[in-house]
Amino acid sequence: MATLGDVAARAGVSISAVSRVLSDAPDSRVSAATRERIVDAARELNYRPNFAGRALKSARTQVVGLVVPDITNALFTELMHGAEDEATERGYTVLLGRSDDVRPGGEVIARLIGEGRVDGMALQVGDAVQPAGLRDLLTAQAPIVLVNSSIPGHVGSVTLDDHHGALIATQHLLELGHERIAFANGLPRSFTAKRRRTGYKLALAGARVRVPKEYETRIGYTVDNGRTALHRLMALDPKPTGVVVANVNAAVGLLGEARKAGIRVPEDLSVVTVHDSWTAENTWPPLTAVKMQFYTVGRTAVRSVIRRIETGETSDEVVTDPPPELVIRESTASPRSA
Amino acid sequence: MATLGDVAARAGVSISAVSRVLSDAPDSRVSAATRERIVDAARELNYRPNFAGRALKSARTQVVGLVVPDITNALFTELMHGAEDEATERGYTVLLGRSDDVRPGGEVIARLIGEGRVDGMALQVGDAVQPAGLRDLLTAQAPIVLVNSSIPGHVGSVTLDDHHGALIATQHLLELGHERIAFANGLPRSFTAKRRRTGYKLALAGARVRVPKEYETRIGYTVDNGRTALHRLMALDPKPTGVVVANVNAAVGLLGEARKAGIRVPEDLSVVTVHDSWTAENTWPPLTAVKMQFYTVGRTAVRSVIRRIETGETSDEVVTDPPPELVIRESTASPRSA
DNA sequence: TATCGTTGCGCAAACGATTGAGCAGGTGGT
DNA sequence: ACCACCTGCTCAATCGTTTGCGCAACGATA
Numbered sequence: 001m002a003t004l005g006d007v008a009a010r011a012g013v014s015i016s017a018v019s020r021v022l023s024d025a026p027d028s029r030v031s032a033a034t035r036e037r038i039v040d041a042a043r044e045l046n047y048r049p050n051f052a053g054r055a056l057k058s059a060r061t062q063v064v065g066l067v068v069p070d071i072t073n074a075l076f077t078e079l080m081h082g083a084e085d086e087a088t089e090r091g092y093t094v095l096l097g098r099s100d101d102v103r104p105g106g107e108v109i110a111r112l113i114g115e116g117r118v119d120g121m122a123l124q125v126g127d128a129v130q131p132a133g134l135r136d137l138l139t140a141q142a143p144i145v146l147v148n149s150s151i152p153g154h155v156g157s158v159t160l161d162d163h164h165g166a167l168i169a170t171q172h173l174l175e176l177g178h179e180r181i182a183f184a185n186g187l188p189r190s191f192t193a194k195r196r197r198t199g200y201k202l203a204l205a206g207a208r209v210r211v212p213k214e215y216e217t218r219i220g221y222t223v224d225n226g227r228t229a230l231h232r233l234m235a236l237d238p239k240p241t242g243v244v245v246a247n248v249n250a251a252v253g254l255l256g257e258a259r260k261a262g263i264r265v266p267e268d269l270s271v272v273t274v275h276d277s278w279t280a281e282n283t284w285p286p287l288t289a290v291k292m293q294f295y296t297v298g299r300t301a302v303r304s305v306i307r308r309i310e311t312g313e314t315s316d317e318v319v320t321d322p323p324p325e326l327v328i329r330e331s332t333a334s335p336r337s338a
Numbered sequence: 339m340a341t342l343g344d345v346a347a348r349a350g351v352s353i354s355a356v357s358r359v360l361s362d363a364p365d366s367r368v369s370a371a372t373r374e375r376i377v378d379a380a381r382e383l384n385y386r387p388n389f390a391g392r393a394l395k396s397a398r399t400q401v402v403g404l405v406v407p408d409i410t411n412a413l414f415t416e417l418m419h420g421a422e423d424e425a426t427e428r429g430y431t432v433l434l435g436r437s438d439d440v441r442p443g444g445e446v447i448a449r450l451i452g453e454g455r456v457d458g459m460a461l462q463v464g465d466a467v468q469p470a471g472l473r474d475l476l477t478a479q480a481p482i483v484l485v486n487s488s489i490p491g492h493v494g495s496v497t498l499d500d501h502h503g504a505l506i507a508t509q510h511l512l513e514l515g516h517e518r519i520a521f522a523n524g525l526p527r528s529f530t531a532k533r534r535r536t537g538y539k540l541a542l543a544g545a546r547v548r549v550p551k552e553y554e555t556r557i558g559y560t561v562d563n564g565r566t567a568l569h570r571l572m573a574l575d576p577k578p579t580g581v582v583v584a585n586v587n588a589a590v591g592l593l594g595e596a597r598k599a600g601i602r603v604p605e606d607l608s609v610v611t612v613h614d615s616w617t618a619e620n621t622w623p624p625l626t627a628v629k630m631q632f633y634t635v636g637r638t639a640v641r642s643v644i645r646r647i648e649t650g651e652t653s654d655e656v657v658t659d660p661p662p663e664l665v666i667r668e669s670t671a672s673p674r675s676a
Numbered sequence: 677t678a679t680c681g682t683t684g685c686g687c688a689a690a691c692g693a694t695t696g697a698g699c700a701g702g703t704g705g706t
Numbered sequence: 707a708c709c710a711c712c713t714g715c716t717c718a719a720t721c722g723t724t725t726g727c728g729c730a731a732c733g734a735t736a
Contacts, residue, residue, distance in 0.1 A: 351686085
């Protein structure tokens with residue numbers, strides 16, 4: 001690979017001149033003729049600035065880390081796309097990391113930051129992660145922005161409008177005439193689950209509808225968790241006529257299990273999920289869902305990280321624009337008894 | 339962040355001594371006592387070698403790029419996991435890149451290699467990519483291994499056993515008694531489509547079954563392509579009683595469209611897909627599928643890249659172990675007329 | 677007692693890019 | 707004619723790490 005020195009030699013100038021021209025420094029003070037010779041030489045040699053050299057000198061990598069608990073998740077890919085688009089526009093690169101590694105996540109983050117591989121990162125901690133190990137990293141003033149998660153005392157976060165999303169989903173069932181509305185939620189310690197819960201409760205309260213507290217399960221967000229939730233809810237008496245599922249993966253599992261159990265959707269049970277994704281429209285019946293703006297969250301998170309890196313400003317943001325959006329498909333209908 | 343110099347100062351030795359001890363060079367020739375002081379100092383300062391410094395000096399980043407056309411694809415996440423696991427075991431990191439960017443892919447690759455961000459890469463080119471722009475990169479002796487794709491003249495590749503996979507899928511339908519077996523394939527120029535095609539044909543030939551050539555559609559691998567394929571196939575006379583779909587996304591689309599069209603699966607039409615993924619088991623009916631070893635392909639590809647980097651050896655490999663595996667669910671049955 | 681090999685380190689030169697300082701030569705003002 | 711200033715470059719230090727070489731001190735051998 002060609003270096004600055006090679007280009008300089010070919011153009012008959014010094015390395016500094018080349019560096020200044022190619023990184024177009026504001027006060028390069030180079031004549032038009034020389035500039036042209038340099039640019040030509042660089043093109044002819046197909047020069048590209050060496051990443052390590054630049055990073056070493058400038059102490060900047062122009063890379064932001066994106067660490068999420070589970071890459072497999074269909075929802076995550078949207079977030080990733082948003083993050084990439086924003087990064088690219090601003091001259092950064094995204095380095096993807098898993099936090100579901102052997103180590104509970106802290107080690108990956110410490111490496112990325114500690115070895116100087118990234119300038120900052122967007123971090124989504126899973127529900128299973130103890131915040132304890134991360135505490136020192138965050139207090140170390142590293143440019144870390146939390147995504148859809150929270151660690152007490154940390155400033156710098158970007159989250160979905162979970163509250164609003166769950167509210168819309170619940171209101172949809174209310175408007176269809178349901179009153180026995182269950183809620184298949186995530187684990188109690190989950191940050192997002194807490195927020196979705198308040199949305200659900202607020203919607204019910206707003207309609208002056210009361211349900212037994214067993215109507216809320218707090219099992220988790222996986223496909224299997226959804227299957228379990230279905231069994232728990234349908235064992236209740238009276239059975240719910242509608243269920244708000246806090247996560248699309250769990251909804252897919254719940255739907256599959258309902259079919260196995262001979263429960264017809266939407267005739268016997270209406271199902272609405274928070275989160276839309278391409279999996280939701282390809283289930284049977286296609287799932288009515290509240291589309292959450294993961295793409296925008298990805299963009300916003302990266303923007304926030306970069307702002308933190310470049311100006312030091314921090315902020316806690318909730319993505320409300322565009323707002324969560326109800327996508328009506330075929331898994332919801334009015335209750336039969338109504 | 340602590341540097342080698344900081345550790346050296348604290349341990350009262352030279353930088354070289356620290357470097358040799360911490361990177362445990364074979365001939366470090368350092369006394370046990372000194373070694374201990376160095377190790378202690380490093381731990382106390384929480385020393386981590388600076389990535390850029392190391393990369394600059396050694397001209398190695400210990401990073402392999404993984405570039406695929408579409409991150410969103412459910413199949414890809416398996417490949418990614420395999421790649422990550424293999425890389426981690428060997429002390430490498432994976433840098434993920436998209437080739438579905440504005441540029442047709444060549445630019446991303448040229449940057450990653452040209453700027454020295456990666457030591458080598460595993461590259462899956464989409465069916466839409468013209469190999470022309472990549473030709474010079476590959477002849478430039480860059481350590482690039484192709485994944486499930488091919489560019490004429492390039493050595494270094496790792497592929498699925500597509501042939502075998504399609505063969506198994508077709509044989510499954512044959513064994514159920516089907517004879518009018520259609521094939522919803524990818525685009526004609528697709529490398530994998532060609533290979534799956536031969537497997538399909540070989541299975542039919544082996545059973546001495548002949549079908550009209552309209553029984554093969556060559557539309558593509560997306561959900562929508564699958565929908566289109568269903569319409570094309572069911573417009574034929576006689577209709578097929580079973581269909582092998584070359585890709586799970588297309589199969590999901592085909593299944594959804596069949597339901598809309600009132601075609602019952604598997605009563606009216608048996609559907610088997612090449613590729614298993616978690617989406618396949620959550621459709622209705624759950625899809626019978628041939629599980630292809632994407633995880634192993636990811637591992638093998640990264641292993642191959644690293645071998646290429648470290649020893650210069652190249653190879654073209656087909657992942658045959660473990661072999662493709664038929665997972666029978668509920669989308670296939672014996673034909674009604676039989 | 678010279679010579680030699682070994683042990684236990686330190687010195688200093690790279691790697692490629694950035695950037696403040698410096699230095700000729702020319703131009704303008706007085 | 708002298709000084710100041712601007713233009714158009716070059717010099718050289720620096721980032722953190724690796725690594726070939728050198729050099730004391732010391733024990734062993736001749």
